[in-house]
Every structure is written in C-alpha cells, then in structure tokens.
Amino acid sequence: MKIAWKEYQKDIADDNYFYARSCIRQNFFPGSEAAFLNILRQDLGRDVYEDPRHTSCTGIGYHSDIVPLETIMTVVARQFSLMTEAGYENFVPSCITSFGIYSEALELWHDFPELEEKAHEYLYKATGREFKKPKNLAHTSDVIYHHREEIAAKAKRKLVNVETGRPLRGVEHIGCHYAKIFPKAGVGGSEFPYVLAGMIEAWGGEVVDYPERRHCCGFGFRNYLVMANRGYSIANSKQKFESMAPYKPDFIVANCPGCAMFLDKWQYAISEMEGTFYGPDRQGIPVLTYEELAGLVLGYDPWDLGMQMHQVAVEPLLDKLGVEYDPSAKYLGKDGKFIGKPEECAIGSYTKNIL
Amino acid sequence: MVNWGYTITRVRRVDIDSNDMSYSRKLLAEFPELQSCIACGSCTATCTAGNLTKFNVRKLQTLVRRGEYEGVRKELEKCMLCGKCRLVCPRGINIRGLVQKLKKELPVK
Amino acid sequence: MSKKVIIIGGGVAGMQAAVTLEELGIRSVIIEKEDGLGGKLRRWDRLFPTMTPAEEVLDELKDRVQRSGVEVMTSCEVSEIGCEGRMVTLKDGSSLESDAVVVASGFDLFPAELKEEYGYKIYDNVFTTVDLERMFRNGGVRTVDGRIPKTVAFLHCVGSRDEKVNQRHCSRVCCITGVKQAIEIKQEHPDTEVYSFYMDMRMFGPGYEELYRQAQQEFNIHFVRGRISEASQTIDHRIQIKAEDTLIGLPLKMTVDMLVLIVGMKAGESNLRWSRCQGVDLYPSSFVKPKNLFLGGVESDSKHIFYAGTVTAPKNIGESIDEGIAAAHRVAQRLKEE
Structure with a gap:
C-alpha cells in the first residue's frame, strides 16, 4: 500500500451526476441508495438527477448467459439516452456489475465502432431514441471517494473505537467487476485498490491488508443462481473470512452489491452449516x-x-463507534409501524455486554 | 446443522502450509534423484499400465513430493512393474524402485 | 596523430574493448556514468556457474585497464552520439571528437515493482536477485527482522517473457542466477526449504545444466513448474503465494519467509538516445539491433559505431567480455581501412 495505487488515478466528475440504481441494492440495501442521494444533495450540495424510467442494466442476465450482447448494448444505449435527454454527461451507476457493463460497452464501442453503430441503430428502431456517450463514467463509490475529505470535514465521528481510542480496522472488498476487467477504471488499480481504502483512511480507520484481499467473493452469477453450484460460491467467501479473521477486523466495507450481500449472508450460512463464527462471541463481522x-x-x-x-448484527460496530441507537426502533419503518423481524439466530442478534 | 441442499466445497488446491510434508521430506532424503525429474513424461509415455488406465507415474510422484498422498497408494496397484520407465528416464531415476518403495511405505488409503 | 575511440560504458564489455584497442595501438577513452568502473558487476557477489567471486573478474579487468593506460572518465554521461560516431555530446553540454564509438552501455535491471501483484517495495519480505547479492556480500540472507528464513521461494521470469510489462524477450541469464542463488541459500542455511517457481529452465551455458541438476539432487531444491500469480503479506509478515503446479494440474498455495523475484534484463534506457543517431536501430524490445546477427554482431549500419555486450541483447559476463574483444578488432580493422 506504500506506492502502487498512486499510479492509478481516474477522472471523477465533481458535480451534476446522472444516477442509475442497482437491482440488488434496491432490495437488500435500499437505505444505501437513499443515503447516497442525501449525502450528495444535502451534505455536499451536489446535483444528482434520477430518471424513474431507467431500468436494470440486465448485467445479471448477461453474466448468466440469458441476455445476449446485442440486447445489453441496447439497454446501455437506452440508459445513456435518458442521460442525454436530461442534459447530463456524468453517468454514475450504483452497482459494480453495472459499472463493469457500462465500461465494457464503452470499451467495445471504442475498439469496434461498428458495434456502436449497431447500438444506435437497435435503440432507434426499438424506441426512436438517440444517445450520446457519457463524458465521465464513475461508480458511486468513486464519487464518495472523490468527496472523502469533504465528508471527513463534516464528520460527526471518526472510525475510531470510542472506548480504546484505537482506529477501527476495516476490510475492504472492491469486487471483481470494479477493476479486474479494466484496472485503469478503478482508483488504485486492481492489485492495490484504493477507492474504499481511501475512505477508511480519510475517516480515521485502518485498512486491513490480508492475504486473500483480492480474492473473489464467489457470487459468480450463474454459480450462485444454480443451487447445486452454491457450494463453491460460498467456499470463496469462506476462504476470505478465514484469511481476514486473524486480523480481527471491526467491519467489512464492500463496493459491489453482490459482494456486500454475499459477504453478509454467507457468514450466516456458514454459522448455521458449520457453527463457525468469524467475529468474537459467536458474532460475525458486520458488512x-x-x-x-x-x-x-x-x-x-x-x-x-x-x-x-x-x-450479521451491526450493533457491535455501532457500540465501538459510540453511535447512539434505539434497539426498539430497529424494526420500525419510517412511519413508525412494525416492519417484521427475522427469526432469532446467533449471528443476527446481539445484546450489549454479551460475554 | 442446517441443510440447504448444498455443501461448502472443499478447496482442492495443494496447501503446502497445511500438508504433512514429513513423508515427502523423508522420501527425498532417501531418494534424492527424484528431485531431478524434469517432467519429460517419457515414463508415462512408455508405461504399459498408463496406456490402458489413468495411471500416471510422473504425476503421482510429483503429488507425493508436494505432500499429497491420498489415493496414491491405490493408484500404484496399476503398475505392472515392467521397468521400462526406468530404462527411458533421461535423468536416470529408478522409477520402478520408487514404485516399490512407495507401495511399501504409503498407507493403503 | 593517433586515432581515438570513445567507449560508452565502463562495464565488463567496455573495459575489455578499451584494453584490446590499446593492445592494438589505438587510443581509447572510457566514459562511465557511475563513479567507478565495473557496471552491474560491482553489485554482484559470486558468479555462476563456478561461484567465482565477482571481484576476481572485476579486479583483473580493472588491472588490465590500468596497465594498458586507457583514459577513464567517471561520473560522466554521454547524452548523444553524433555525426555517425565521429563525436559524442556529454550531459554537461560539451562534446568530444572521436574516430569511432563503441557502445557498451549495457542493460537496465527490470524494476520489479512494475509487477505489482508480487508486492515488491510494498511487502517487507519480497526481494530481488539484486537484493540477495547484497545480502550475500553483507554477511548473509536474513528476513527484514533479521531472522534466518525457514522457507524461501524464488520466482523466475520476473520481467521476462511478459507482454504485460512489454518484456517479451527471454533474459537468458536469470534461470542460472536463480539456481546459483538457491544453492547459495542452501549452503548458508542447509535446513531452509527452497522452492523455485519457473515456466521453463533454460540452461544454455557450459556447466549450467550440471549446476541445475546439483541444485535438484544435492541441494534438494524444490522446482515447481508454474508461475506465481500473486503474493500477499500474512499477519506475521510472511508472504503467501499462489501458483499452479502445472505438472499435477492443481493450484498450489504456500507461505514463505522470503520471496525472491528473479529480475530480468531490460533494454538500457539510453538505447533510445543512441537510436537518434543515424545507423542505430532498435528491436521492438528496445535492445539495439546489430548490423547482422551472424556476420556482424558487434557492428551497426554506421561505419563508426560498434557494439559490445548487453546493449544488443541479454548476455552473460564471458560473452560480454568476448564481444569487447570482437568489437575492438572490428574497430581496428575499420580504422586501418580508412
């Protein structure tokens, strides 16, 4: 981490973003997308535009061999046409796989201009729309990274253990589609990625550089989707957990919707299947x-x-950070109504001062 | 423990850190010429058993050197002990002797 | 007035070229950018395949230079070759006239940090072959915190045969260097386990194959055919490596106390400057292209520019010294013709 990442920098637009949401996150981390908009608009005073007509990028289908290249290129072209129509030039997808898809389309069109012609033609024939390519393509994490110092300046707290005063140790996971396909598209490249590490450091935490840091979480689309293949999807996450556990990380921060989901949920699955826990006191590592x-x-x-x-229960991390929270409000919705509660399990529930 | 219709796949990589290297070390001390194998494959090319089954003596001895013993002893049953492997080896390794040694020393597993 | 030849570079090839020219009655001047003669040899401890101390060769060459009365300019760098070898310009802006130039500017070591997946200059216990020579000279091989390593892994072809870093060529001498250093570690620490990860072992010189076999059979060095894909640091500052043992077709993982990257030869950065002079062409690898690979290995397309040593391709020390002799004779012949 001493030098290498500095070689890889990318242009990240400072303002006026066209925002495209993620399928997985809207279901599993809906609060994150809302938080992105609030942070950008309210805390940082930036302009972010959303068009309700935008769709899935169909990346999951593409990587599962059910959406052909021509189709996904046309979908990408349509998203760009919405951006063009709204008068924006900076495209910001909220998903690593989408980011990979958009990068791949732009790269393909650059190398094979005839494919770009086809995309224009298909889109026009199907919808009568036209598009311009974005001037700047950045993932939402790139945008947060870009503003990390501004966020640090407005911070209410640092990533520090309030009891011990020590920096919290964070494992970061950037996801394969962020920089393994196009290393130059990622801050820090693929071997020593800095996009999340830069946030952790700027906000007072410490980055854990563990041996399996670069290893895939194992999602693998078609691998996870077919039940018989899930065994080697989960085995990849397990390899990472085993490698990071000795460092006693306080949290994992993930770049990719799929990675965040699997690093979180596989900890539960492993605890139920094998009785293994990677955090202290039969707890997991919050993701x-x-x-x-x-x-x-x-x-x-x-x-x-x-x-x-x-x-994985997040309360141990909240306690370390000194975040005040109301345990009884955990499962209440915005309107104060009970939203339902998952069944009790060791890794998902936490009582303070458990010994 | 819960069963969701799949298990956690075992990692198949050779893990030198966790493999028991003691037999590998003993074998190489007693049979140092084994290290000079350059994997030319002449032994397997000429092997009577190797042409009829998946028996691959070059690969088997490499596995043993890496501390991977499982199934090797059983596989060695296929050797017909004709000795042509030793005859063709450009490094002069006594492969037939190696097979006999391994059959004596490796656990039947 | 006697003829004068400028030798660019005071490594082994340049020193020998100068000495031979003096023997042939031609005045020569060595221009060396470092503060002393010897080139890369100054940083080496012992030489393959005979384990001869590098100093032995270096001292003898320096002795020859001194005895023959060659003029030596150190801490002096040539910026360009002009007038097809009839003059050179120095970095300080001055210029020197000459009757011919022998380019013996050598090679650059491949900067291992470019292969960032191996963590050189990032992880404490990742070293290069050059670092190891320094350790041999300074009393022994130790990890960063001064421990005797229990396991060491060597990785061959770092910066050789690798399109990703624009190094498509084979650097030739690194295979045998790796074998030599592996043996030296075993001689120093017999209980240390040494693993060498390689793609091909290219033992091209006399005694090389024999040394390789000795490394295998006598020193029990584990040669694993497969290239390390990634190195990372463990919690106790050891290095975890991943490779495939291609001969059994399985991925392999192990943790070692030290990882040694066997760095290759990169074309000298100065080659680009030489190529501005008419008659000097470069290969795509940036090594200088001699006039003819068979009949004119030390000559250029210019009548007054000659080559010796690794400026044209990776070579070992003996070959480089011989090229110094060959280049000097070619120069002498050419000057006689004029």
Whole structure:
C-alpha cells in the first residue's frame, strides 16, 4: 500500500451526476441508495438527477448467459439516452456489475465502432431514441471517494473505537467487476485498490491488508443462481473470512452489491452449516456499504441507513463507534409501524455486554 | 446443522502450509534423484499400465513430493512393474524402485 | 596523430574493448556514468556457474585497464552520439571528437515493482536477485527482522517473457542466477526449504545444466513448474503465494519467509538516445539491433559505431567480455581501412 495505487488515478466528475440504481441494492440495501442521494444533495450540495424510467442494466442476465450482447448494448444505449435527454454527461451507476457493463460497452464501442453503430441503430428502431456517450463514467463509490475529505470535514465521528481510542480496522472488498476487467477504471488499480481504502483512511480507520484481499467473493452469477453450484460460491467467501479473521477486523466495507450481500449472508450460512463464527462471541463481522460507512461518519441514524436489513448484527460496530441507537426502533419503518423481524439466530442478534 | 441442499466445497488446491510434508521430506532424503525429474513424461509415455488406465507415474510422484498422498497408494496397484520407465528416464531415476518403495511405505488409503 | 575511440560504458564489455584497442595501438577513452568502473558487476557477489567471486573478474579487468593506460572518465554521461560516431555530446553540454564509438552501455535491471501483484517495495519480505547479492556480500540472507528464513521461494521470469510489462524477450541469464542463488541459500542455511517457481529452465551455458541438476539432487531444491500469480503479506509478515503446479494440474498455495523475484534484463534506457543517431536501430524490445546477427554482431549500419555486450541483447559476463574483444578488432580493422 506504500506506492502502487498512486499510479492509478481516474477522472471523477465533481458535480451534476446522472444516477442509475442497482437491482440488488434496491432490495437488500435500499437505505444505501437513499443515503447516497442525501449525502450528495444535502451534505455536499451536489446535483444528482434520477430518471424513474431507467431500468436494470440486465448485467445479471448477461453474466448468466440469458441476455445476449446485442440486447445489453441496447439497454446501455437506452440508459445513456435518458442521460442525454436530461442534459447530463456524468453517468454514475450504483452497482459494480453495472459499472463493469457500462465500461465494457464503452470499451467495445471504442475498439469496434461498428458495434456502436449497431447500438444506435437497435435503440432507434426499438424506441426512436438517440444517445450520446457519457463524458465521465464513475461508480458511486468513486464519487464518495472523490468527496472523502469533504465528508471527513463534516464528520460527526471518526472510525475510531470510542472506548480504546484505537482506529477501527476495516476490510475492504472492491469486487471483481470494479477493476479486474479494466484496472485503469478503478482508483488504485486492481492489485492495490484504493477507492474504499481511501475512505477508511480519510475517516480515521485502518485498512486491513490480508492475504486473500483480492480474492473473489464467489457470487459468480450463474454459480450462485444454480443451487447445486452454491457450494463453491460460498467456499470463496469462506476462504476470505478465514484469511481476514486473524486480523480481527471491526467491519467489512464492500463496493459491489453482490459482494456486500454475499459477504453478509454467507457468514450466516456458514454459522448455521458449520457453527463457525468469524467475529468474537459467536458474532460475525458486520458488512457495510460505503454509503452506510459515510452515513455513520456523518452522523446518520443506523436504522435510517437501513442497517436493520443486514444479516450479521451491526450493533457491535455501532457500540465501538459510540453511535447512539434505539434497539426498539430497529424494526420500525419510517412511519413508525412494525416492519417484521427475522427469526432469532446467533449471528443476527446481539445484546450489549454479551460475554 | 442446517441443510440447504448444498455443501461448502472443499478447496482442492495443494496447501503446502497445511500438508504433512514429513513423508515427502523423508522420501527425498532417501531418494534424492527424484528431485531431478524434469517432467519429460517419457515414463508415462512408455508405461504399459498408463496406456490402458489413468495411471500416471510422473504425476503421482510429483503429488507425493508436494505432500499429497491420498489415493496414491491405490493408484500404484496399476503398475505392472515392467521397468521400462526406468530404462527411458533421461535423468536416470529408478522409477520402478520408487514404485516399490512407495507401495511399501504409503498407507493403503 | 593517433586515432581515438570513445567507449560508452565502463562495464565488463567496455573495459575489455578499451584494453584490446590499446593492445592494438589505438587510443581509447572510457566514459562511465557511475563513479567507478565495473557496471552491474560491482553489485554482484559470486558468479555462476563456478561461484567465482565477482571481484576476481572485476579486479583483473580493472588491472588490465590500468596497465594498458586507457583514459577513464567517471561520473560522466554521454547524452548523444553524433555525426555517425565521429563525436559524442556529454550531459554537461560539451562534446568530444572521436574516430569511432563503441557502445557498451549495457542493460537496465527490470524494476520489479512494475509487477505489482508480487508486492515488491510494498511487502517487507519480497526481494530481488539484486537484493540477495547484497545480502550475500553483507554477511548473509536474513528476513527484514533479521531472522534466518525457514522457507524461501524464488520466482523466475520476473520481467521476462511478459507482454504485460512489454518484456517479451527471454533474459537468458536469470534461470542460472536463480539456481546459483538457491544453492547459495542452501549452503548458508542447509535446513531452509527452497522452492523455485519457473515456466521453463533454460540452461544454455557450459556447466549450467550440471549446476541445475546439483541444485535438484544435492541441494534438494524444490522446482515447481508454474508461475506465481500473486503474493500477499500474512499477519506475521510472511508472504503467501499462489501458483499452479502445472505438472499435477492443481493450484498450489504456500507461505514463505522470503520471496525472491528473479529480475530480468531490460533494454538500457539510453538505447533510445543512441537510436537518434543515424545507423542505430532498435528491436521492438528496445535492445539495439546489430548490423547482422551472424556476420556482424558487434557492428551497426554506421561505419563508426560498434557494439559490445548487453546493449544488443541479454548476455552473460564471458560473452560480454568476448564481444569487447570482437568489437575492438572490428574497430581496428575499420580504422586501418580508412
């Protein structure tokens, strides 16, 4: 981490973003996307535009061999046409797989201009729309990274253990589609990625550089989707947990919706299948999105950030950070109504001062 | 423990850190010429058993050197002990002797 | 007035070229950018395959230079070759006239940090072959915190045969260097387990294959055919490596106390400057292209520019010294013709 990442920098637009949401996150981390918009608009005073007509990028289908290239290129072209129509040039997707898809489309069009022609043609024939390519393509985490110092300046708390005064140790996971396909598209490249590490450091925490840091979480789309293949999806996450556990990380922050979901939920699955826990006291390692991390730093309420949706209980981390929260409000919705509660399990529930 | 219809796949990589290397070390001390194998494959190319079954003596001895013993002893049953492997080896390794040694020393597993 | 030849570079090839020219009655001047003669050899401890101390070769060459009365300019760098070898310009802006130039500017060591997946200059216990020579000279091989390593892994072909770093060529001498250093570690610490990860072992010189076999059979060095894909640091500052043992077709993981990257030869950065002079062409690898690979290995397309040593391709020390002799004779012949 001493030098290498500095070689890889990318242009990240400073303002006026066209925002595209993620399928997985809207279901599993809905609070994160809301937090992104709040942080950008309210805390940082930036302009973010959303168009309700935008769709899935169909990346999951593409990577599962059910959406062909021509189709996904046309979907990408349509998203860009919405951006063009709204007068924006900076495209910001909220998903690593989408980011990979958009990067791949732009790269393909650059290398094979005839494919770009086809995309224009298909889109026009199907919808009568036209599009311009974005001037700047950045992932939502790039945008948070870009503003990390500004966030640090407005921070209500640091990533520091309030009891011991020590920096909290964070494992970061950038996800394969962020920089393994196009290393130059990622801050810090793929071997020593800095996009999340930069946030952790800027906000007072310490980054854990553990041996399996670069290893895939194992999601693998078609691998997870077919039940018989889930065994080797989960084995990849397990390899990472085993490698990071000796460092006693206080949290994991993930870049990719799929990674965040699997690093969180596989901890539960492993605990139920094998009785293994990677945190202390039969607890897991809390898995956060970077918006949740930024939100906590900025003083957002953890339940407003949607952290009750996590499989691994986040309370141990909240206690270390000194975040005040109301345990009885965990499963209450915005309107104060009970939203339902998952069944009790060791990794998902936490009582303070458990010994 | 819960069963969701799948298990956690065992990692199949050779893990030198956790493998028991003691037999590998003993074998190489007693049979140092084994290290000079350059994997030319002449032994397997000429092997009577190797042409009829998946028996691959070059690969088997490499597995043993890496501390991977499981199934090797059973696989060695396929060797017909003709000795042609030793005859063709450009490094002069007594492969037939190695097979006999391994059959004597490796656990039947 | 006697003829004068400028030798660019005071490594082994340049020193020998100068000495041979003096023997042939031609005045020569060595221009060396470092503060002393010897080039890369100054940083080496012992030489393959005979384990001869590098100093023995270096002292003898320096002695020859001194006895023959060659003029030596150190801490002096040539910036460009002009007029097809009839003059050179120095970095300080001055210029020197000459009757011919022998380019013996050598090679650069491949900067291992470019292969960032191996963590050189990032993780404490990742070293290069050059670092190891320094350790041999300074009393022994130790990890960063001064311990005797219990396991050491060597990785061959770092910066050789690798398109990703624009190094498509084979650097030739690194295979045998790795074998030599592995043996030296075993000689120093017989209980240390040494693993060498390689793609091909290219033992091209006399005694090399024999040394390789000795490394295998006598020193029990584990040669694993497969290239390390990634190195990372463990919690106790050891290095975890991943490779495939391609001969059994399985991925392999192990943790070692030290990882040694066997760095290759990169074309000298100065080659680009030389190529501005008419008659000097470069290969795509940036090594200088001699006039003819078979009949003119030390000559250029310019009548007054000659080559010796690794400026044209990776070579070992003996070959480089011989090229110094060959280049000097070619120069002498050419000057006689004029």
